[in-house]
Amino acid sequence: MPNANNVSQSPTSAEASALSQAQRRAVAELLRVSPVADDLGRRFQEAGFKLALVGGSVRDALLGRLGNDLDFTTDARPEQVLKIVRGWADAVWEVGIAFGTVGCRKTDAEGNVFQIEVTTYRSEAYDRDSRKPEVSYGHTIEQDLVRRDFTVNAMAVALPGIEFVDPYNGLEDLAQRVLRTPGTPEESFSDDPLRMMRAARFAAQLDFTVAPEVVTAMKEMADRIEIVSAERVRDELNKLILSDHPREGLRLLVETGLAQRVIPELPALRLERDEHFRHKDVYEHSLTVLEQAMALETDGPDLVLRLAALLHDIGKPKTRRFEPDGRVSFHHHEVVGAKMVKSRLTKLKYPNDVVKDIARLVELHLRFHGYGSGEWTDSAVRRYVRDGGPLLDRLHKLTRSDCTTRNKKKAAALARTYDSLEERIAQLKEQEELDSIRPDLNGNQIMEILGVPAGPVVGKAYKHLLELRLENGPMAYDDAVAALKEWWAGQQ
Structure with missing residues (x-):
């Protein structure tokens, strides 16, 4: 009954x-x-x-x-x-x-x-x-x-x-768009604790409200999720993240304490603010960045982009400093955050390539802000493209999504600046095949020109020529040979 x-x-x-x-x-x-x-x-x-x-x-x-x-x-x-x-x-x-x-x-x-x-x-x-x-x-x-x-x-x-x-x-x-359990929620969640995460997932997928008694049981029984395997938890989290309304599901995970046991870096973003040290609510900012990244998807839901957007600032709590002038700083939070992403997603049993890609995007998400008003040299643009590698398109989307300012002029200026950077990348790509930046001489040519066998010397020469390529753009064959010989003479 x-x-x-x-x-x-x-x-x-x-x-x-x-x-x-x-x-x-x-x-x-x-x-x-x-x-x-x-x-x-x-x-x-x-x-x-x-x-x-x-x-x-x-x-x-x-x-x-x-x-x-x-x-x-x-x-x-x-x-x-x-x-x-x-x-x-x-x-x-x-x-x-x-x-x-x-x-x-x-x-x-x-x-x-x-x-x-x-x-x-x-x-x-x-x-x-x-x-x-x-x-x-x-x-x-x-x-x-x-x-x-x-x-x-x-x-x-x-x-x-x-x-x-x-x-x-x-x-x-x-019809009422509400989630209830057939029996008592306590019995249901005791039978299978993963159902607590499913409540959040269905709220996100179906845009349903979770009944108050179900939310109460989730709060009281949140610790039970710890007996569920990491793989099952990860799969539910993925379905939530890839849904149409992930903010609602994530809010429920945080509100009930489930997030504290599954992905504690998320509730940790709710940094307190006071009248002396005002700064953005990093938690709300991260949810907004996630939604803005979703709006830029072109080929359906992108798990790597969405997780990178959600977790891009998880290094902020560990790096927060109150400066003497009243500002709050988060120096190197992108580097710290990338390490935290690797640790958390590995514990949740994500595939190594997914962990690597998300951590790399978190590490690179602030790089654009060094662009200023377009002061980067062509060399700096080449390095940005090389560092982004196959993640460059996602990096573009993440960087654009990371602007949540309410100042319309500032937001428009940032968008124009990034437009400018993308235009420069496109121009250089036409000229230089940036997607596959490599030295103007390959390993076999280096060995032949220098008369050396395969070994560390060839690797060092290759790296030197790559730096020249990034700094100066493509070189003619004769110029590359001359540059290689000049470098080799300096090694003797």
Whole structure:
């Protein structure tokens, strides 16, 4: 039965209208996938089992955003599911079978490809000291639904007859755009502490409000997240960061104390301000930089750019100094921040290349401010391009996003200055192929000209020629040879 605290009152006319619209959207979405879903439902029925579309698939159908990834639940055991889908599906995999899930792929008559997961009715819970859930199978769909994280994910459509199952009032919560738990939030979060992070993630993805009693439980049970593996925490954090409204989810993580246990550098940005040492709220600034970076994305959500934007100033708390003149300084916070990024993201099990790229962007994010009003020499511009390397486009976006001043004249001036820098980079690229800056002589040529074998000398000569290339631009072959010989004479 639903928790009495979660049962909504009779819907208002506006809510009833929202419910009606949601149901109409669901019918349209379900009709789109019904040939595959109904066919699978009939196969389970003929085998003596029940099957229902469930969870996020039903929620997304009601929101009019159902994709081709379909989740089903059944009373059949995994080995029985395998017998039913083999010969019907294009491909079958057993990666999640230990948790009761069988995956498969099915192409319909129109060529649409569906990724399908069928999971046996189940319940899962953590021991106090375990990092892995214990899975046990259930016998009814109501038992399965009550273990779901939120009521909006605890709805099902029984197949093949398309019977709507909603024992915990998920449809009303969906209409009100609120996240509640089917049972008490304490029971839910005790079963799986990662659900606390999912609350923040769904708030960010769906732009939903989290019910007060759920927020309270998150605050009281935040320490439970520490038993969840770093990989699972990282995956939830990624989904939140890549959502349409990450600010709301991040705020919830900070407000409930979860961030303190998952990514403590984020709440640490809430530096106190007083009447003597006024400076920007670094936490709010970072959230704004994240949103401004999102607005500059051109090829969909960019995890590296978004994390770099969120974390670009995490070195500030450690480097904050109160100066005698009343100013607050953060000298070298970009260098300190890059080291902190490497440490935190490594602990969260991010891939090494992702950690490296984000740390590099944090390290470089202040470099532009040395450009002044355009005083950089061509040599300095070349070095900026070389240091940015394949991250240069992201560095452009991060640097532009880092301007959150309310002074319109100052913001416009900064934008014009960066426009000028990008124009100079474009001009030099046309002239010099800046994307692949290298010396005018390669290693083989250096060995041939100097008459030396491969070794440290060749590396030193190469580095010297690279510095000349950065400083002076491209050199003719004869000039490069002369410069190499002059350097070699000085080494004797």
